[in-house]
Amino acid sequence: MKRSKRLDRVPPYLFAEIDKLKAKAIKAGKDVISFGIGDPDLPTPDPVIETLVKEAHNSANHQYPSYEGMLAFREAVAEWYLQRFGVVVDPETEVLTLIGSKEGIAHINLGLVDPGDTVLVPDPGYPVYEVGAILAGAEPVRFPLSWEDDYRPDFSKIPAEAADKATFMWLNYPNNPTSSIVDITALEEAVAFCKQHDLILLHDAAYTEVYFDADHRPLSILEVDGAKDIAVEFHSLSKTANMTGWRIGMACGNAEVLKCLGTIKTNVDSGAFQAVQHAGITALQLGADVLGGLRDTYRQRRDLMGKYLTEMGFKFHMPKATFYFWVKTPGGMNSAEFCKKVLEECAVIVTPGTGYGPAGEGFFRMTFTLPEARIAEGMERLKKAGITGGV
Numbered sequence: 001m002k003r004s005k006r007l008d009r010v011p012p013y014l015f016a017e018i019d020k021l022k023a024k025a026i027k028a029g030k031d032v033i034s035f036g037i038g039d040p041d042l043p044t045p046d047p048v049i050e051t052l053v054k055e056a057h058n059s060a061n062h063q064y065p066s067y068e069g070m071l072a073f074r075e076a077v078a079e080w081y082l083q084r085f086g087v088v089v090d091p092e093t094e095v096l097t098l099i100g101s102k103e104g105i106a107h108i109n110l111g112l113v114d115p116g117d118t119v120l121v122p123d124p125g126y127p128v129y130e131v132g133a134i135l136a137g138a139e140p141v142r143f144p145l146s147w148e149d150d151y152r153p154d155f156s157k158i159p160a161e162a163a164d165k166a167t168f169m170w171l172n173y174p175n176n177p178t179s180s181i182v183d184i185t186a187l188e189e190a191v192a193f194c195k196q197h198d199l200i201l202l203h204d205a206a207y208t209e210v211y212f213d214a215d216h217r218p219l220s221i222l223e224v225d226g227a228k229d230i231a232v233e234f235h236s237l238s239k240t241a242n243m244t245g246w247r248i249g250m251a252c253g254n255a256e257v258l259k260c261l262g263t264i265k266t267n268v269d270s271g272a273f274q275a276v277q278h279a280g281i282t283a284l285q286l287g288a289d290v291l292g293g294l295r296d297t298y299r300q301r302r303d304l305m306g307k308y309l310t311e312m313g314f315k316f317h318m319p320k321a322t323f324y325f326w327v328k329t330p331g332g333m334n335s336a337e338f339c340k341k342v343l344e345e346c347a348v349i350v351t352p353g354t355g356y357g358p359a360g361e362g363f364f365r366m367t368f369t370l371p372e373a374r375i376a377e378g379m380e381r382l383k384k385a386g387i388t389g390g391v
């Protein structure tokens with residue numbers, strides 16, 4: 001059978017080895033605890049489900065939606081951006097509904113780049129930035145984020161020729177996998193750098209609502225003056241409102257860039273189910289009681305996992321946002337080896353940092369999308385097996 005050359009360029013799935021060992025452990029009857037999955041375990045809030053049920057019964061929602069999304073959803077997004085970030089976006093031209101933000105993050109490449117073009121992607125980073133470029137025939141060029149800088153971008157480390165040649169740059173704060181957040185200065189530098197090098201700036205903001213401290217509320221790139229000249233921000237209700245399975249997200253910002261993405265979408269998909277968009281409106285209007293409750297739960301879990309990691313001597317930065325710990329392997333041990341050891345000896349899954357790029361070597365990622373009792377049990381298993389942050 002013939003298959004496309006572009007598929008040959010997709011990097012090998014780095015978690016295949018872990019998946020195999022996991023299947024083996026489950027088959028052997030072991031109770032596997034996964035700190036590997038970045039998917040909220042808590043249910044979608046009831047009001048969102050109630051809206052879906054009601055709107056699913058309305059036959060007006062049963063036909064093809066519009067590719068750019070219902071105006072009512074885009075208006076709710078604009079209102080949310082105004083309330084949450086103090087940012088004005090025009091719902092008609094500066095907001096696009098997505099079938100989950102991953103869809104837009106991959107498809108934007110088809111609207112902006114051609115074979116031979118390059119795009120700048122952070123290392124470590126969410127793998128879709130790189131694969132999206134590859135599927136469009138373009139070349140991802142990695143720029144490093146480092147532990148020493150707390151994973152804030154250091155634009156002086158990006159060669160000017162690479163920046164001049166590239167079409168766009170990806171940034172992602174709060175960051176997966178490192179949980180790093182940035183202040184307005186870093187975002188201002190990003191906008192200035194991209195303007196200087198004639199780059200489009202694409203910001204993935206999926207985790208702005210998963211924060212733990214009202215003094216460190218994550219920012220939107222669109223809060224930077226003049227950002228809209230060059231920037232588009234990808235957002236999603238997946239992590240904000242425990243809606244990963246619902247597939248609803250949005251892109252906001254530069255109208256010309258959004259038009260390119262919209263043209264791809266009209267030809268590839270027919271938009272998100274309208275009942276889901278109605279439910280999305282409810283999710284965007286959830287009160288501080290619901291979202292604050294979710295944050296409290298995550299904060300308690302974070303504190304518990306952080307307490308264990310500290311006691312065990314691991315090196316990490318305490319997350320201010322996201323549900324990830326990004327941790328140094330003991331003695332700089334190889335990431336894949338370390339994760340294999342933890343799975344084989346403890347039936348606990350942690351993710352090798354190298355799954356997010358070469359700069360992830362020497363690190364592993366742990367998620368706390370599990371009840372506290374399971375977090376404690378997993379950490380106790382590591383302790384008992386003598387796995388600590390020391391050599």
Ligand SMILES: *Cc1c(COP(=O)(O)O)cnc(C)c1O
Nearest residue numbers: 100101102126176206236238249
């Ligand atoms: C989870 C996640 C997304 C959001 O994915 P959806 O397609 O909206 O569910 C985007 N970016 C990053 C970095 C993520 O971790």
